[in-house]
Amino acid sequence: MTFSxxxxxxxxxxxxxxxxxxxxxxxxxxxxxxxxxxxxxVRAAARLVRxxxxxxxxxxxxxxxxxxxGTVAWMLRAAGVRVLCLAHNALPHExxxxxxxxxxxxxxxxxxxxxxxxxxxxxxxxxxxxxxxRRVAHPLYDQFGAAPSKAAAREALGLPLEAPVLLFFGFIxxxxxxxxxxxxxxxxxxxxxxVHVVVAGEFYEDEAPYRExxxxxxLEKHVLLHTGYVPNEAVPRYFAAADLVVQPYTTATQSGVAxxxxxxxxPIVVTDVGGLAEVVPHERxxxxxxxxxxxxxxxxxxxxxxxxxxxxxxxxVRHEKQKYSWDRLLGAVEELAG
Numbered sequence: 001m002t003f004s005x006x007x008x009x010x011x012x013x014x015x016x017x018x019x020x021x022x023x024x025x026x027x028x029x030x031x032x033x034x035x036x037x038x039x040x041x042v043r044a045a046a047r048l049v050r051x052x053x054x055x056x057x058x059x060x061x062x063x064x065x066x067x068x069x070g071t072v073a074w075m076l077r078a079a080g081v082r083v084l085c086l087a088h089n090a091l092p093h094e095x096x097x098x099x100x101x102x103x104x105x106x107x108x109x110x111x112x113x114x115x116x117x118x119x120x121x122x123x124x125x126x127x128x129x130x131x132x133x134r135r136v137a138h139p140l141y142d143q144f145g146a147a148p149s150k151a152a153a154r155e156a157l158g159l160p161l162e163a164p165v166l167l168f169f170g171f172i173x174x175x176x177x178x179x180x181x182x183x184x185x186x187x188x189x190x191x192x193x194x195v196h197v198v199v200a201g202e203f204y205e206d207e208a209p210y211r212e213x214x215x216x217x218x219l220e221k222h223v224l225l226h227t228g229y230v231p232n233e234a235v236p237r238y239f240a241a242a243d244l245v246v247q248p249y250t251t252a253t254q255s256g257v258a259x260x261x262x263x264x265x266x267p268i269v270v271t272d273v274g275g276l277a278e279v280v281p282h283e284r285x286x287x288x289x290x291x292x293x294x295x296x297x298x299x300x301x302x303x304x305x306x307x308x309x310x311x312x313x314x315x316x317v318r319h320e321k322q323k324y325s326w327d328r329l330l331g332a333v334e335e336l337a338g
Contacts, residue, residue: 001044002029007034007064008242022239033068041068045075055337056081058110063102068263084336085110086329090123091174093104093251103127112336114329117254117275120259134332138279142323144235153240155222162192164305167266170201170257172210172227177248180294182213184248185222192305197246200226200238208332239264244304250291252276262321267313269300283309285316 032039032047048056056076058069073083090107092099104127111131115121116138124133147153154161172178178199188195197219203210207227214223230238241246245261245268252274259279261268268286270276281284287300287309303309 001033001048002031003033003035004040005034005036006159009024033072035065036070038068038071041071042075045072046257048072048076049079049081049294053081055084055333057084057114057333058091058106059086059088060106062092063096063099066106068100070106070109073106077109077111082337083110083114084112084114084333085158086114086333087120087124088116089253090115090120090127090129091116093253094173098141100127111153114336117278119274123253132336134336136277136329136332137324138254138256139326139329140263140321142263144232144260144263147236147240147264150240153237155200156237157226157241159196159198159224159241160194163196164192165242165244166195166197166301167238167245168199168201168247169230169238169245169260171204173204174197175249175251175290177250178210179213179291180248181225181246182210182217182219182251183294184298184301186217187295188301189222191302192264195301195305196222196224198224198226198238198241200230200234202229203227235260236264241264242266244269244301245308246297246301247271247276248289248291248297249273249276250337254279259324262317262324265314265317265321267304267310269297269304271297279320281316281320283313285313285320287313290300 028142028184032040032044039083058073085107088175107124107127109128113124113131113133115124115133115135118135121135151161159165168178168181170176181197184196214220237262245266247255247257247268247270249271250273254275258268258276268280270280270286270288271291272288273291277288280288282288287304289296289300
């Protein structure tokens with residue numbers, strides 16, 4: 001079951017809330033929940049109750065959903081249906097008034113949680129949640145298909161075959177730290193003058209400051225902006241073209257981008273925030289640097305290329321990715337469903 005309307009248009013920062021083409025293997029989801037229409041919440045709960053499930057698992061990451069989710073959850077519990085939650089975030093990265101109360105309204109109805117990092121578990125404790133919690137590593141995102149060759153991917157993107165290429169992937173908000181990467185780039189160009197950065201993802205905020213930063217530092221020849229929604233079929237191309245994925249987040253809980261990178265056996269530079277360093281062991285599957293430190297970020301990237309760390313870190317990624325099975329997540333759900 002999913003949304004008929006997830007956000008009102010004025011609150012949604014992207015261009016569309018819907019995939020242009022549905023995945024063929026995704027099955028049919030009933031589009032019932034309009035977050036602005038309480039009648040749809042009641043109808044959704046009634047339909048779920050009629051299906052007599054053992055448990056319902058809510059996927060939660062945003063307090064805006066809490067009124068709808070909380071209403072559905074209370075109705076399910078009244079009917080004897082167990083309420084579970086896969087909590088991507090218990091509290092949002094960018095806090096607003098009311099987030100704490102809204103999150104508590106829904107999350108205190110939940111009878112069992114699956115979390116993907118220690119940071120989310122800590123946020124649940126701040127909300128006085130007492131239900132059982134199972135922490136599971138974020139599974140791999142392996143649904144995007146096989147990667148093309150590096151040569152084919154770079155030709156498609158207009159990148160030099162032999163240049164060092166960094167990938168910043170995913171929607172762009174301040175906490176994702178693209179501004180830190182752009183600040184680091186002039187330091188990096190001093191010793192890696194051919195370096196390129198591919199930015200692939202949709203702006204969820206004003207893009208003008210980033211473009212001004214690129215212009216101010218003269219980075220136009222080094223930064224390739226593909227700043228729109230990235231369809232599933234395009235994802236493998238970006239990762240195949242990259243030598244190194246960079247996640248310079250200023251705050252985080254966990255990251256699905258890391259699990260795409262691991263699927264394509266790409267090392268990652270991450271900042272030591274949230275659960276990122278839990279996923280990327282330093283100098284085994286990637287490099288960990290302090291947040292908001294452009295010089296440290298540039299030094300780590302330079303270290304990767306100049307000291308030829310790629311073979312070692314790729315082998316480390318191959319070893320680490322074995323931990324991220326979907327079976328572990330399924331096992332946690334089944335255990336909590338009882």
